[in-house]
Amino acid sequence: SQQGEEDPQALSIQEGENATMNCSYKTSINNLQWYRQNSGRGLVHLILIRSNEREKHSGRLRVTLDTSKKSSSLLITASRAADTASYFCATPLIQGAQKLVFGQGTRLTINP
Amino acid sequence: DAGVTQSPTHLIKTRGQHVTLRCSPISGHKSVSWYQQVLGQGPQFIFQYYEKEERGRGNFPDRFSARQFPNYSSELNVNALLLGDSALYLCASSPTSGITDTQYFGPGTRLTVL
Numbered sequence: 001s002q003q004g005e006e007d008p009q010a011l012s013i014q015e016g017e018n019a020t021m022n023c024s025y026k027t028s029i030n031n032l033q034w035y036r037q038n039s040g041r042g043l044v045h046l047i048l049i050r051s052n053e054r055e056k057h058s059g060r061l062r063v064t065l066d067t068s069k070k071s072s073s074l075l076i077t078a079s080r081a082a083d084t085a086s087y088f089c090a091t092p093l094i095q096g097a098q099k100l101v102f103g104q105g106t107r108l109t110i111n112p
Numbered sequence: 113d114a115g116v117t118q119s120p121t122h123l124i125k126t127r128g129q130h131v132t133l134r135c136s137p138i139s140g141h142k143s144v145s146w147y148q149q150v151l152g153q154g155p156q157f158i159f160q161y162y163e164k165e166e167r168g169r170g171n172f173p174d175r176f177s178a179r180q181f182p183n184y185s186s187e188l189n190v191n192a193l194l195l196g197d198s199a200l201y202l203c204a205s206s207p208t209s210g211i212t213d214t215q216y217f218g219p220g221t222r223l224t225v226l
Contacts, residue, residue, distance in 0.1 A: 033214065042116070042202060042217035043155065088154050092212030099168055100145075100212055102154030 004032075004091040004103040012109040019076040021106040023089030024069075032065055032072050033090040037105070043088065046074075079110045114139070116205050116218035124224045125193050133188045133221045137205030143167075144186040145215060146178055147202040155202055161186055162209040190223075198225045 007022045023032070031050045035043040049056045049065045049072065056063045062075040076083055086105040093099050117136045125131050137144050143162045147155035160168040161180035175191045184205075190197055200222050204215035 040200060042219045045214050048214055098211050099157040099170060104154050
């Protein structure tokens with residue numbers, strides 16, 4: 001089973017609307033990261049939120065973290081066509097073999 | 113400053129062959145990690161190297177190996193290629209040794225095994 005899982009798997013909205021993606025994870029974490037990937041290219045780091053933070057902003061991005069529910073959300077406000085991409089949450093496995101575990105991603109399509 | 117670079121961009125091999133993928137990290141970054149991303153899935157961790165030592169290994173067979181050079185560049189080698197090895201191979205670098213810290217990704221090498 002996945003350490004991190006995004007929901008929904010796909011999301012299609014109109015330009016200017018807000019997009020919300022969710023991520024759930026299973027084990028304790030020290031941080032949670034969100035990445036964007038455009039059409040099969042490399043991933044771009046968007047934001048890192050630490051386990052003692054509840055909310056973080058970066059431009060039009062807002063990330064929340066609820067460690068009691070083991071979940072996070074990424075909100076993109078006033079979406080643009082250029083936001084069309086896949087979005088992944090990444091959670092660290094810090095027990096045993098340490099590694100960064102990615103979910104399957106949310107494929108976001110912004111329609112003009 | 114240049115980002116993470118990977119070569120080649122695309123590669124086509126046949127089953128049973130061997131492949132070497134290369135990665136140059138961001139200047140000053142001493143950690144390099146490799147990920148495999150199968151179409152429609154998220155990246156899966158293969159290896160991390162820091163200061164030329166292996167720091168982490170994912171759940172991949174021994175056909176996968178890697179090394180890091182004194183200039184912190186890295187190679188990923190895959191022997192006895194299988195059809196299932198077809199994927200986008202991503203390299204990521206980081207200034208710290210923590211595999212769970214922010215990773216800076218290259219554009220990837222698209223490997224197709226026929």
